[in-house]
Amino acid sequence: MLDVGDTAPEFTLPGTARDDDGNDRDDIAEYSLSAALEERPVLLNFYVFNFHPACRENVCSLHNLSWFDLDDGITVYGISTDSVHSHREFARQETLGFPLLSDSDGSVAASYDVLADEIARHRQVAQRSVFLIDRSGTVRYAWSAETPSQQPDWTEIKRATDLFEPS
Structure with missing residues (x-):
């Protein structure tokens, strides 16, 4: 897994889309990462599966943290190896306000060193992990779980985001 101080690997991935009013769009x-970092820091939330109960708790916990104020100060991406079509339905059911990106071949998870050989009899899926990346592309927070049921300490992540100056 990447450590604090490492340079975050660049990526471009397909993901769910929303219009300017926050409504889901049908396109992909x-x-x-580089485009997002031009505007603000980025929080990457790697998770195992869209509809797995522990992943639902993880992704929805991030969505429900209104005190986090992520929409204004930080770009948030959820990333798993599920398809964009599965992401779209998951985001619709959970009314998520941030994009879910499809790392269908696991290459991005591998570049962050969080690609698991096997979880729940599925091969090559992302481990639950969180990376907070500043605008220079440096990892400022890194966490990874041993099992899908583990959750990050959102208070620690909030503390790490407080170190960023407003953009």
């Missing part, structure tokens, strides 16, 4: 958008 493309997201790159």
Whole structure:
């Protein structure tokens, strides 16, 4: 797994799209880390599966942290090896306000060193992990779980985001 102080690997992935009013669109958008970092820091939330109960808790916990104020100060991406079509339905059911990106071949998870050989009899899926990346592309927070049921300490992540100056 990447450590604090490492340079975050660049990526471009397809993901769920929303219009300017926050409504789901039927098309697929493309997201790159470098483009997002031009505007603000980025929080990457790797998770195992869209509809797994522990993943639902993880992704929805992130969505429900209104005190986190992520929409204004930090770009949030959820990333798993599920398809964009599965992501779209999951985001719709959970009314998620941030894009879910499809790392269908696991290459991005591998570049962050969080690609698991096997979880729940599925091969090559992302481990639950969180990376907070500053605008220079440096990892400022890194966490990874041993099992899908583990959750990050959102208070620690909030503390790490407080170190960023407003953009």
